[in-house]
Amino acid sequence: MNTQQILALATQHMQALNGHCFDVLELAKPASPEAAANLAKIISKLSPLVGNLIEFNTCEYLNKQSSFAGFGKWRRQDPGFPDTVFDGQISPMPGLEIKAWFPLATEITARFKDSQNHFAHDQTHVAMLAWLPEFLIFGKPKIVGIAVIPGGSIAKVRDEHYHKAPDYLVLEPEDTSARTSNLQQTNTNGYKFQGTAAQYVQAQQMVQNWGAGGTAYLPTREYQALLRALLAQFPYRLDTNFAKLDRIAHPSIERFKAEVYAAEFQGRTVGEWNRLLAKGDDASISAILAAQFGIQPNGNVVR
DNA sequence: TCTTCAGCTGCCGTCGTGTA
DNA sequence: TACACGACGGCAGCTGAAGA
Incomplete structure (x- = not known):
């Protein structure tokens, strides 16, 4: 195989x-409808x-x-x-x-x-x-x-979804092979542009200078160097939802x-169920769960 | 030599806000 | 109202330095 x-x-x-x-x-x-709503x-x-x-x-x-x-x-x-x-x-x-x-x-x-x-x-x-x-x-x-x-x-x-230089940059992990294992990076990260409108125009010009196809994402060392130059020159924030x-x-x-x-x-x-538990109020959630699963008030559980 | 702690990376989750 | 996005919180594992 x-x-x-x-x-x-x-x-x-x-x-x-x-x-x-x-x-x-x-x-x-759960022992009661209220407990069921809390558990949910x-x-x-x-x-x-x-x-x-x-x-x-x-x-x-x-x-x-x-x-x-x-x-x-x-x-x-x-x-x-x-x-x-x-x-x-x-x-x-x-x-x-x-x-x-x-x-x-x-x-x-x-x-x-x-x-x-x-x-x-x-x-x-x-x-x-x-x-x-x-x-x-x-x-x-x-x-x-x-x-x-x-x-x-x-x-x-x-990478193709997120990467839209200069507005959003996807960066490959740096070369951390010389570090101990706990300090080695393996993950990509996303960075969102945080500069002014004028800075954004400058950043766009930099990207245009990369030539045709310069906005297409590449995980290569050369392309990543270009992205790091942008990151060094303009303010970006780390996107924790990346x-x-x-x-x-x-x-x-x-x-x-x-x-x-x-x-x-x-x-x-x-x-x-997702919508009900996310949007419903406690009373309706507990009533629905109690009816569906035979949970009685006052801790009397129907088995 | 052992223990503690800081630093770093990685993972998973909710909530608030703006917008279509 | 639903959805996308951004902000933020909490926790675990590992290593190395510092101190007892």
Whole structure:
């Protein structure tokens, strides 16, 4: 098997996880409608924890698949990129970057900031796993949607979406190979122009001097040097929302979002639950949750 | 030698505001 | 009213320097 075949096989196994409950933790059923409304407001705080648990369990799940036997093993690396790599004789080493998405949160908050330069051999794919508690606000984490997308494609779309010199610059990590591992940079960053109108005109002139096609993003050393000259000469601010998967307008991610929001879950679509929990008042949220899940007032829980 | 702390990088989340 | 964007907060992991 080669890298692409391993990734194709992993993608196939990952798709089979749809509807699967991970037996990693279980949220207790709230004891009252009020508690249910309160829980609904803070349940997204669990997302980072569950996301990590899902990452561990996905690695275990893949290693249980006999089709990989004899070729290597999936290994989790945290910290490190990607989250999960296929350790064996296959070169380049296949990898999966796993991004958990809790679709009741305000947006897909996972970022994807890795440089296009990391995907020269198309050896790393991004696996997005949407999860919800099996009874919306309690129960075990349940996978409600999966998308596996080549990482290089996401990085390219991201850079083309954001990079609009001189207004917005995407910068590759600097050469930090001489530093210790904790101080090495691997991520791209986005910078937004903060200068005056007159400075903007000057910056535009600089970009025009780069010649035809000078605004098209390139991760090369030469082009990055031009961008750093702009950054040194004019005021820019670091964009801390850069590369949020929700915002990069990748067609496959947008399709995945639409599918998850349209999916039926506990009597409504996921999108309807999202809107209800985000916009509804406490009284209506608690009443709806109580009716849907048989939660009685005064702590009397119907089981 | 061990412990503590600062510095840096990376990750994930909500909320407020402006706009179509 | 929905959506996009910007601002901001919190936390973890790692390394190296400084001090006990």
